[in-house]
Amino acid sequence: MQQVIGDFIHSLRHHGLPVSPAETLDALHAVKLIGFENPDQLKSALGMTLAKNLPHRLQLEELFDQFFQLNTESPDASEESLSQPPTDTTDDTDGLKNDSEIHRDLEHSEITSPLGQMLLNDDQTAIQVTIAGNGQAAGASEMKLFTQKAQVSYRILQQMGDRELTRELSELADDAQNAELIEDIKQRRQRLLEQIKDYVEQQYLLFSEKSGQNLREFNLQKVKLTNVDHSHMHQMHRLVQKAAKQLASMHSRRRKVTKRGLLDVRKTIAANAAYDGFLFHTKWKSTRIERPKVMVLCDVSGSVSRVARFLLLFLYSLQDVLPRVRSFVFASNLGEVTDEFSRLDIEDALAHIMDEWANRPTDYGCALEDFKQLAMSDIDNKTTVIMLGDARNNNSDGKNHIWSEVYRRSQRVIWLNPESRYSWDSGDSIMKEYAPYCSVIEPCNSLRDLSRILGSLLKNS
């Protein structure tokens, strides 16, 4: 029993469920009480002890079905005989069995290699056991990428003695009489290949798909945001939200600590007058927590738009700790899009904004004029202004005096440039014009950069 539950938990972990040893013990206790008789009860008992939120629960239930159904299908074979769904194959092997009996009588002695014998005998259980046994040796449960599947299948086949069989077949082929036998064995070998493929596929699904995904997530964190292709977009969104949640919980906790300030003597005395002046209830001067006011300007033209997407997504995922974000986007003209985010959910809003504002030639001068009109008067010494842009201005006037005023009025100006430092000021980039009027300038082109920069933004607030 422990082995089965252990295997099950192993496959849960591979699919990304964080099952702790304590929970494993709980599950074992629960299973001891419930028993294996009632699958539904078993499923809910395992669900209660091992999965602690709804998505995990659903995943567990799906895996439970997969895992235990497969195990019961061939109960007499070893545990590992997870593959072989095959009502259809057994049908036609029955048909073939009759043929093979004839062959066996006539030419049994011709085939001496163990694999050939096994194929001729058509002993499905033995075949399954051998596949599973060799599968472990070939590393079927340690596959990380789907590209390894073919390799593992090949290894299993080799270990089962495929080389000997092929050699034997080529020897037999010299004699024309054996043509029928060879054809038969070749067909059986083909079927064996299918079975091995099925087995490997299932092992991959049970054990490895998720860890492959973890690997990919890890890499995605480092990849350049401008290079993220569409198929990964969705995954990135999830990652952004994960990172944002981490930051939010980190900083909401820190805030609480600073809540309690100095003893407020006056209030304490007043509150304790009722106790004859004994100071039982202490009153504290609470420190006011300043949540930073953030204004973010995003260049949404060309290559920057990708990064802008993620920056906005990140900022709005941080709403717990950064409730007052005003966002502006521009290519040539600039407009405020804060409302879009309050009206629509984040992803819809992003799509909408990109549709409306992107794909126009960049003009920083014009955009800054608009920004001055819209928001300059709202910038005070508690405001952090974040600009995301490559400062490629198509050789027109950058109007950096407006930016200098923004710098003067605000608490902090952060310029994030998606290009690497080496390409600043090359071509039509006018980064150096704005650089004097920024408190921080950072290249920012991966999720890691984003997370680091926004983390420091929260820390200093």
Added chain:
Amino acid sequence: MIIRHQDKIRSPEEIRKNFEKLGYICSDSIATAVYLACQLQKPILVEGPPGVGKTELAKKTSEYLSSPLIRMQCYEGLDEAKALYEWKYGKQLLYTQLLKDQLGDVMRGAKGLDESVERLHQFGDIFYSEEFLETRPLLQALREPEGAILLIDEIDKADQEFEAFLLELLSDYQVSIPEIGTVKATSRPIVILTSNNTRELGDALKRRCLHLYIPFPDPKLEQKIIASQVPDMGEALRKQVVEFVKQLRQMALKKVPAVSESIDWARALLLLNVENLDRDWIESTLNLLLKFQEDIEVVEPELNQLLQKMRQAGASGP
């Protein structure tokens, strides 16, 4: 927890059947959770949309096991003083005043400050003893001689600090009070925590609990629930009610009707002597099911379609 009737928790089926007798119709997984909680002495964390009977589960468990229910409602800013214990400051103050003269007697004849302090020490911490301890729900539950059902309601509303504070209680059934020491449960209470998922709970807390998710019941179960709560209602109407509510739950509403709302609605329909659900009745009683005007505005134009679907399901359904 001392359970006087061990046979009451012999198996999940037993619990389910008996809960049914008490008027709480539950699914297998709920019964299994209660069974495991009793047997393994682990807290249950119940999650699910509002109005599916999370709090009710605790009440019925206490009724079933005939042990007292101690309820603690969580809210933002809840702290130990309100959840665990507090000193009776007023009483302490009053006693010090009254004992002033006594203190004078005790101190008389003492030479120098050192000796006075020495003498005072001999009296121990009388003012921080059991006498002056005001117990709050958590401590009360730990001290209940025969165990209790402790309901910690809406834990997601409390702060993260409070959640961390609960960890010691949930895993070891003990709490530490600085002035007294560690208080261990005389008999382990059965703890039921509920959460509406307004925020994600910490992993440490979740790890210590059995996790039970109560979804909206499937139509069959809901019919049973309504039948037990509103026994006078005809079967045909009951089916219609359940089917209609099910349709509503599939719409994008601000707040979808929960089980408690469908029970209220069923009661109202019974009171109004409704025989057959039609558009007029639904329109005039819709505010029992939907609690936001926006939702009502969304549903009203769709009513004909909903009714049609309801009838189709009624005709083909069980």
